[in-house]
Amino acid sequence: MVQGSAEPPVFDAESLQGARGRFRKEAAIRRVFFAAAATSIVVSVLIILSLLGETWTFVTQVDYSSLWTDGWFPRRGMYDVKTILVGSILVTVVAMFVAGPLGMGAAAYLSEYAKPRVRRTLKPILEILAGIPSVVLGFFALTWISPEIVQRLNSESSLFNLMAAGIGVGILTTPLVASIAEDAMRSVPHALREASYGMGARKVTTSTKVVIPAAVSGLVAAFIIGISRAIGETMVVAIAAGATGGSLFSLNLFEPGQTMTAAMASMAAGTDAVKGAGLTFQSLFFVGLLLFLITLLLNVSADRFVRRVRQKY
Amino acid sequence: MPPQANTRARSVGANTSAPPAVATRPVAKQRMETDPSSTVFKLEDLSVYYGSFRAVRNVSMSIPQRQITAFIGPSGCGKTTMLRCLNRMNDLVEIARVEGRVLYHGVDLYDERVNPVEVRRRIGMVFQKPNPFPKSIYDNITFGPKVAGVKGNLDEIVERSLRRAALWDEVKDRLKDSAMGLSGGQQQRLCIARALAVDPEVILMDEPCSALDPIATGRIEDLMEEIKTDYTIVIVTHNMQQAARVSDMCAFFTAEVNDHSDTRTGILVEVDRTETMFSNPQDERTESYVTGRFG
Amino acid sequence: MIGTSPATYAPEAVRKSLQGRQRDIKGFAFRAGLLAALLVTVALLAVLISDVVSGGWSVLSTRPIDFLTGSLSSSAATAGIGQGLRGTFFIAVFVVLVAFPVGVGAAIYLEEYAPHTRFTRLIDVNIRNLAGVPSVVYGILGFAIFVKALGAFTGPNANGRTVISAGLTLAILVLPIVIITSAEAVRAVPDSLREAGFGVGATRWEVIRSHVLPYAGPGILTGTVLALARALGEAAPLILVGATTGFLSGGDSYRLTSLQDKFTAMPMIIYNWAGRPQPGFKAATAAAIVILLAVVLMANATAILLRNRYEKRR
DSSP: OOOSSOOOOOOSTTTTSOOHHHHHHHHHHHHHHHHHHHHHHHHHHHHHHHHHHHHHHHHHHSOGGGGSSSEEEGGGTEEOHHHHHHHHHHHHHHHHHHHHHHHHHHHHIIIIIOOHHHHHHHHHHHHHHHTSOHHHHHHHIIIIIIIIIIHHHOTTOOSSOHHHHHHHHHHHHHHHHHHHHHHHHHTSOHHHHHHHHHTTOOHHHIIIIIIHHHTHHHHHHHHHHHHHHHHHOOHHHHHHSBOSSOEEOOOOTTSOBOOHHHHHHHHHOSSSSOOOSTTHHHHHHHHHHHHHHHHHHHHHHHHHHHHHHHHHO | OOOOOOOOOSOOOSOOOSOBOOOOOSSOEEOBOOOGGGEEEEEEEEEEEETTEEEEEEEEEEEETTSEEEEEOSTTSSHHHHHHHTTTGGGGSTTEEEEEEEEETTEETTOTTOOHHHHHHHEEEEOSSOOOOSSBHHHHHHHHHHHTTOOSOOHHHHHHHHHHTTOHHHHTTOTTSBGGGSOHHHHHHHHHHHHHTTOOSEEEEESTTTTSOHHHHHHHHHHHHHHTTTSEEEEEOSOHHHHHHHOSEEEEEEEEEOSSSSOEEEEEEEEEEHHHHHHSOSSHHHHHHHTTSOO | OOOOSGGGGSHHHHHHHHHOOOOOHHHHHHHHHHHHHHHHHHHHHHHHHHHHHHHHHHHHHHSHHHHHHOOOOSSTTTOOOHHHHHHHHHHHHHIIIIIHHHHHHHHHIIIIIOOSSHHHHHHHHHHHHHHTSOHHHHHHHHIIIIIIITHHHHOGGGTTOSHHHHHHHHHHHHHHHHHHHHHHHHHTSOHHHHHHHHHTTOOHHHHIIIIIHHHHHHHHHHHHHHHHHHHHHOOHHHHHHTOOOSOOSSOOOOOGGGGGSOOOOHHHHHHHHHTOOSTHHHHHHHHHHHHHHHHHHHHHHHHHHHHHHHHHHO
16 A cells, blocks of 8 residues: 555546536537538428418418419509419520530549549539629620521520529539539549440440449439529529510510519519519518429439439449 | 379370470460460460550460360469450459460450450350359350340340359359349359350459369369360460369469569460479479479 | 571661551541540630630720629619629638638548448548439528528528528538548648647647648638539529529618528620620620639639648648
8 A cells, every 4th residue: 555645546436527627528528510401491491481471471371373473563453373483484494404414414524534634624614603693694695695596497486484594503403413413423433434444345334334324323412413403593594584574475585474483583572572462572481482392302202313422433 | 393293183084295395485385386276375475554554465375175274383473364265354444454466376365456355255254263254154154145136035145154054053053033133153154154145265263263162163173174165265364273183284373573663574484284383393483483493 | 576596686677676666647546636635624624714805805804893783683784693692702701710610620520530330431421422412402402491491590581592491502512622621631640740739648639620621621621622613603502592683772772681682693794695685784794794704613723722732731
C-alpha cells in the first residue's frame, strides 16, 4: 500500500461514470442537432398545412362549373384547371425533347469517349450552365430563342410562345439530366466493359449494348428528375410565354400560354395583394397543392430508380 | 549445383518427342524448340511501356498450339501485362506502348492494318474476377456471337458452350434467370462459356481461380484439361501448385529493380516444359521460386 | 468461325482475316452524335453569354456607376439596380445565417448521431423530396408563414413583404441542398479518424468538433456556396413573397431597421424589366443580367474550384 494522500484506485461502476457535467452537455448538444434535423420535417408539414388550408376553402366553395371553362382566368372566376395543366405538359414535353437528347448525349460522350483532359474542361462548363438563374434563361428565351429559332420555324408565331419557353426550360434542365446520367454510366464497373471488349466488340457496341443497359435505372431516374424540374420551372414561362392575367385553353405551341407555375406567379405579381373576384386567392393555393403532389410523385419514383442502381453495385 | 532427380510431376500429352535444344538468349531460356507449324504465338523481344515506365522487357518465347502455357512468378512482374498483349487488351490503356513483335501464326498483331476487334474474336479472355453482364444467362452467352454477326437460332451455341464449360446441367432449366444470381464459381464458368461461344482459337486466362474457393478452382482446372484438346490456353497464375498441376509449358517471370528509379521491370527468366521446370530448372531464380524459397 | 485445319493458318490468310472491317461507320456516327450533343450544349451557353453581354454593353459601358447605384425608375435611361443589389445582399446574409447552421447541424445529426430507425429514414427521404419541390411552392410557404402569419414580426409597415420574409423563405428553399452536400462531406470522413478520437476517450461532440468538422470543412463550404448561388438567382419565391416590382421609394439604406420595409432584389428586377415594352429596358435588363451572372457564376466557379482542390488533396 502506497503511503500518501491518495487512496488506492477503486474500480466500480460509479467511478467509471466520469464527470457528470461533461455528459449532460453532450446530451444537450445532441438535442440541438436533432432539432436542426427535425426542422426539415417541420418545413414539410408547414408546406402541406399552408397549402391545405386555403385549398380546402377553394374546393369546398368553388362552383364546379367554373372548373371547366374556356380558359384559366382566375381574377374573373374562371378556373379551368386543364388549361394550365396542359400548358405545363406542353412545355415539359418540349423541354424534355431538348434536355433528353442533349443531356444524355453529352453524358454518354463524357463518360465513354472523352479523354480525361477533355472531360476536365468540359464538365465544369456543364456545371456552370447548371448555375444559370432561370430569369436569365427566360430573358434569353424571349430575346433570342423566340426570334432566332421559333419564328424561323413558323413565321406566324407570336413573339411570346410556349415553344420558346419550352426550349428555354429544356436548356435549363439539360445540365441536371446530364449530371445524373453521367454518374449512372460511370458507375458501371469497368470489368463489364473489359468483358465486352475481350470478346471482340467495338466501342459503339460496348457502349450501347453493355454500358447503357447496365446503367438504365440511373438514366430513367435522370429523365424523371428532369421532368420534375421542368414542370416546376416558373420564370422562363413567366417571361417568355406571355400570358399574364390568364389564358385560353390551347394546344398551339406557337402562341402565348400558361403553366401551373406561371399562373401562380402571375396571380401574386403586381401590387400588394392577390386581387380578384371571389376565390382567386384560394386558387393560388389549389394550384400549388396540385403542383406539389405531382412533383412529389415524380421525385419518389425517381428515387426508387436511383436506389435500384445502388443495389446492383 | 547438382541436378535434381527427374521426378515426373504428371503425365503429359503427345508432344514430348521433340529434343531439347539450348537457346542462347541472355534473358530467357527456352529449352524446348517447338515445331513452328504448331506454334500459335511467337514473341520477339517484346517490351511493354506505360508512359515512360517499362513494365516488362525483352521477352522472347513461343507458345505452342493446343497446350496449356502458364505464366508464373511473383506478383508485379508483368505476367498480366504480357497476357494482355496477346489480344491487344492493352490498347484500352491510353499510355500503354509496345516494342518488339507479337507474331500470331506469323502475322504481327500490332501491324497497323490489323483490327484489334478481329484479334479479340480469335483470342478470347477470361478475367480474374468473374464479370458476367447483368443480363440473363442466355443473353450473356449470345452476346459474343451476336456481335460477331451470327444470326438465327442461337440455342445450339448456348447449349454447346455451356456444356463445354461444364455448366449446362446446373443451369439448363434457368437460362432466362439473371447471371448475377449464380455463385462465384458458376459465374466464372459462365464467363468461360461466354468466351467459348465465339469459337476462338486461343483462350487467355488471367488468374481465373484467384477469386474462387478450392472446390470451384478444382472444377475449372478439370475444365481446362478437357478443352485443351481444341483450344490453346495461356494462363497467368500466382499459384505454383496450380501451374504444376495443369500446365504443359511454363514461363517464369521475375522483376528486376531498376538502377535509377524505384521501379521494377518484369523479365522472363526461363521457359520450359512444366515437369522440367519444376524438377530441373536451369536458372537459380527459377529454382528458388518453384521450391518455395520466395514468392 | 475458325476451322481447325492447318491450311487456314498460312500468314497471309491470317493477316487478311485479322484486318476485318476497318471502316466502322456506325461507331463513327454514334460518337459524332454524342459529341454534337455536348458541343450544342456548350454552344448554347456561349451564345447566351455573348447575347447578354452584347445586349447590356451599351448600358454598362456608358453609365456603369450610375447603373449600379441607381434606383428603380420607369425610365430606362435612369433606372439602376442599386436597390436590387441591396436586397440580394441581405438575402445572402439571411441564407448564410439561417441555412448554414441549421443545414450543417441537421447533416451532423443524420450522419453522426441518428440511430438506424424508420424515423431517421423518414427524415432522409423527406429531405430528398424537399430538394425537388419547385421554388414557387416554397414561395407559397413563405407567403403563408412569413408574410401572412408572422407579418407583425417580419414587417408591420409593409404587410410582411420584406427582405426578412424573402431571406427566410430562400433560406428554407436551399436548406435541403446544404443538408445533402454537408452530409456527403461528413460521410466522406474516414471512420479511422473517428475511432482515433474515441480511442482516447473523447465524447462524440468532441470528436466531431476536433476531427470530423475540420476534415469535412471544405466540402461543407463548397455545398454552402453552391446553395447560396442558387438562392441568389431565384425569382419565383420573391414574387410570391411580394418583392416590389415598380417604383421603390425606400430600399436604399443598409441599416438594420430598413429590413422591415418594402424591398426588391436582382432577380425580381430582371423579371420585371424583361416584360417592359419600352426599348431601353431590353439593354437595361441585359446589363442587370450581366451583374447577376457575374455574382452567381463567380460563386459557382469558386465552389467548383474549392471542390476540385479539396478532392485532389485527398
